[in-house]
Amino acid sequence: MMDRRTLLKRSLALAAFYGLPAAPLLAATRDMPEIADGEPSEFSFEWLQRLAKEMANSSYQNNVRELPSTLANMTPQDYNAIGYDPGHSLWHGLDGELDVQFFHVGMGFNQPVRMYALDPDSHQAREIHFDPEIFRYDDADVDVAQLEGEDTLGFAGFRVFKAPSLTERDIVSFLGASYFRAVDDTYQYGISARGLAVNTFAESEDEEFPTYTRFWLETPEPDSTTFTAYALLDSPKVAGAYRFVIHCEAERVVMEIDKHLYPREAIEQLGIAPMTSMFSCGTHQRRMCDTIHPQIHDSDRLTMWRGNGEWVCRPLNNPPKLQYNSFADDAPKGFGLLQTERDFDAYEDVIGNYHERPSLWVEPRNDWGKGEIQMMEIPTTGETMDNVVAFWKPSKAVEPGDSLNFTYRLYWSAQAPVTTDLARIRATRSGMGDFTEGWAPGEHYPEEWARRFAVDYVGGDILRIAKNGPPIMAQLDVSRGKTSDIQIFQVEEFEGIRVIFDWYPTEDSVDPIDMRMVLEGDGDALSETWLYQYFPPPPEQREHPPHPLDA
Template sequence: MDRRTLLKRSLALAAFYGLPAAPLLAATRQMPAIADGEAQRFSFDWLQRLAREMANAPYRNNMRELPETLASLTPQQYNAIGYDAGHSLWHDLDGKLDVQFFHVGMGFNQPVRMYALDPDSHQAREIHFDPDIFRYDGANVDVAQLEGEDTLGFAGFRVFKVPSLTERDIVSFLGASYFRAVDDTYQYGISARGLAVNTFAESEDEEFPTYTRFWLETPAPDSTTFTAYALLDSPKVAGAYRFVIDCQPTRVVMDIEKHLYPREAIKQLGIAPMTSMFSCGTHQRRMCDTIHPQIHDSDRLTMWRGNGEWVCRPLNNPPVLQYNAFADESPKGFGLLQTERDFEAYEDVIGNYHERPSLWIEPRSDWGKGEIQLMEIPTTGETMDNVVAFWKPAAPVEPGDSLTFAYRQYWSALPPVRPDLARIRETRSGMGAFPEGWAPGEHYPEEWARRFAVDYVGGDILNIAKNGPPIMAQLEISGGRTSDIQIFQVEEFEGIRVIFDWYPTDASTDPIDMRMVLEGDGDPLSETWLYQYFPPPPEQREHPPHPLDD
C-alpha cells in the first residue's frame, strides 16, 4: 500500500457546522438542480469568521462509519463507480466547465459537504448525497444500504472543460486536502495540499488537515474560470480558503488565498505543500533496473530566491530519509519541475512521465523569513509519492494567531518564468578516476571515484564558451575531494558540460553537499547547482569485476 493511501485511511472526519440561515434572495443565475438544500447566505468573510470560531473551540471529531458495502470496496470496485453526467453540477448551464463528485468509500471515508453558490445573490444550497446520481454497474455496491444516507456527503470533486466535459477531468480535489491539476496533456502527476502540519518535525506526529466543506461558485457560461471556497479543519488548525481557478488552454492557474487559525502551537507549518515521486533519473541509476531509463513525476526542486538567485536542486531517491532546508526571505517562487519532456527519456507507455506537469508557486504577498523545506523518502517503486516540498515560515505558530498567505499556482509543462542565465539541463553520474574519452581497457583504475557531469543550456552559454570571457566552474563540496574539473562545448544540445570526479577521504557515508555556479570575469553565468550525493560504504567502493581480469 502506498503512503498516500495509508494517510487517507488514517484521516479523521471533521465536525459538521451549521450555516446561518438567511432569507432567500432572487438569484440572477439558475441554481443547479441537484442543489436541494435550504438557501443560506454565504461570504468569504463569514467563512473566515467560522474558521476562527472553530479554532477557538475544541476540535470535534464526528467520525462515522461508512455503510459496510462502501467500507469494504476494493480499489477496482471503487473505480468502477461511475457518475451520471446528466446530474453534473453545471450540466444545465451548457457552458465551458462542469463538475462531478467523487463517491465516498474504500479509503476515502471523509465525507465532504458540497454547496452550490450563486455569485449574484450570494446564496448557497447544499448538494446532498443521492445514489441516483451515481452508476454502480460492476462496483458490487449494495445500493439498498445507501437509501436515506443523504448525510454521507462526497469524497471530493473534479472539474471538466470543453471539449471533454464528461471524459477527461482537469482539476481534482480528493482525499484530505490533496488536489491536482493538469496541462493540455490531461496527464495527472504531482499533487498539492492545502496545508502540511509537522511533516517531518521531530517528536511530533504528522497531521493531515482535511477540507470538510466546499462552496462552488457558478461560473458564467462562456467562462473557463470559477471560484471555490473551502473550510479546512484538523486538531491543530482551522482555515478558510479561496481558490480562483483559471482553466486555460495549455495550463491551469490557481490563485489561492488562505486564512489559518491555529488551535495549538505548530512546530512545522508547511505553506503551499506539494507532493511528488522520484524513483530514478540520469544521475541515480540504482533503482532503474527496468525497461525504463528514468522514472519520476518531477526531476528537480527549483527556487527563485528573494535575492534574485536561481537554484536548481536535482531530486534523489536516497538510501535513507533525508531532510533539507533552504533559508530565504521573501521568495519570488519555487516548484517541483518535470523538465525532461521527451518520451525517449522514459520509454513508458503507461506512466507517460514525459507529459507530467510541473507545479510552480508564486507568492502574491510578502512571506518574510523562512525556509523552503524538502523531504525525500527512499522508495522501491513508482507508486509511492516520496518527495515533499513547502515553505515554512520562520515565526513560531501559536494558538490564537491569525495567518494569511496568498500565492499563485501554475500547473503546466514548465514554469512561466525562468532565469536569463544558463540553466541546468541534466545531472549525470557514473564511474570515475580515468580520463574522459579513455574508458578503462584491460583494467579498471585502482582508485575509486565517482564522476559527475552537469549540463548547462540557455543564457547564450555556448557562445560565451566559444568567444569568452573564460568560464570558471566554482565548485564547493562538504567533504571528500574533487579533481579533473573539465568544461566541454556541446553543439548537440547547444550548451556546455562540466565534468569532475569526487574522491572519498574517509569511511563516512554521510551525504556530501555540492554547490556549483559558472562564472565569467567574476560575474555569475548560470543558476546555482545544488546536489546531495550519498557515498557508498567502504566495502562497496570497488569497481565491479572486469571481464578481462583473471
C-alpha cells in the same frame, strides 16, 4: 435521518450565531443547479473566515463517520468502478465550458465533505446532498439498498471537466484530506498539492492531515474557463478559510489561492503550499532503474528563485535512507518541483507517460517574510509511492490565536512560468570515475575508486560565451572528500556546455556529501546554482567492477 425542516432550522441558527443575515425563504437564485436541493443560505468569504476563526476558538469536532459496510469494505477496483451520471453534473444545465462531478465516499474516504452550489449574483448557497441516483453502480460491487436514506453521507471530493471533454477526462481533482491535483494540455496527472502540511517531519509530534470539510462552488459564466471555489479546512490544530480562483487555460491550469489560517494549538512545523511527488531513478541515480525504463519520476528537481534573486537547481534523489533538507530564504520569489525532461525517449514508458507529467510552480503574492523551503526525500522501491515532499515553513512561531494569511499562485504546466536569463541546468549525470573520458573500459581502466559527475548547462548564451569568452570557471565546493579533473566541454548537440569532475572519498563515512557549483566569467555569475546531495557507498563497496579482460 435529518429532514429538510431540521436542516433549515440549523442553517438559520448557524447564520445568526456567525452574524449572517438569514436568507429569505423565497429568495430567488440565478441559474442554481438542479442537484443543489438544500435550503438557501447567505455566503461570503468574510463569513467563511469568521466561521474558521470561531471554530479555532472551539474544540475540534472529528466528522469521520462509519460508512455502510458496502462502502467501508470496498476494494480499490470497486471504488474506481463507481460511475457518475453526466446528467447530474453540477453545471450540466449551463451547456458551458466547465462542469463538475463528485467523488463517492468509500474505502478510506470516510470523512464526508459537504458540497454547496453558490450563486455569484445573489451570494446564496444551497447544499448538494448525497443521492445514489447521481451515481452509476453497474460495474461496482455495491449494495445500493444500504445507501437509501443516506443523504448525509456527503462526498469524498470533486473533479472538474473542461470542454470539449466534459465527461471523459478531468483537469482538476480535489480528493482526500486537503490533496488536489491539476493537469496541463496533456491531461496527464502527476504531482499533487495540499492545502496545508502540519508537522510533516517534526521532531516531537506526529504528522497531522488537515481536511477540507466543505466546498462552495461558484457557478461560472457559460463561456468562462475560470471558476471560484471556497473551502473550509479543519484539523485538531488549525482551521482555515480558502478561496481558489482556478483558471483552466488552454495549456495549463493556474490557481490563485488566498488562505486564512487560525491555529487552535502551537504548531511546530507549518507547511505552506506543500506539494508531493515521486522520484525513483534518473540520469544521476540509477540504482533503482533496473527496468526497461531509463528514468522513472514525476519530477526531477526542486527549483528555487530566492528572495535575493539567486536561481537554484536541486536535482531530486531516491536516497538510501530518509533525508531532510532545508533552504533558508527571505521573501521567496518562487519555487517548485519540476519535470523538465519532456522527451518520451528519456522514459520509454507507454503506461506512466512520465514525459507528460506537469510541473508545479509556487508564486507568492504577498510577503512571506523569513523562513525556509523544506524538503524530505523518502526511499522508495517503485513508482507507486510519492516520496518527495516540499513546502515553505515560516520562521515565526505559530501560536494559538494567530491569524495567518498567505496568497499565492500555483502553475500546473509543462515548464515553470518564469525562468532565469542565466544558464540553466539541463541534466545531472553520474557514473564511474578516475579514468580519461572516452577511454573506459579499455587500457586506461580506473585504479582508484571515484565517482564522476557531469552537469549540463543550456541557455543564457552560455555556448557563445564558451566560444568567445570570457573564460568560464566552474566554482565547485563539496562538504567532504576531494575533487579533481574539472573539465568544461562545449556541446553543440544541445547548444550548451558540460562540466565534468571526479569526487574521491577521504573517509569511510556514508553520510551525504553536499555539492555546490556555479559558473562564473570575469567574476560574474553565468549560471543558476547547482546543489546536489550524493550518498557515498560504504567502504567495502568502493570498488569498480573488474576489467572485463581480467574477469
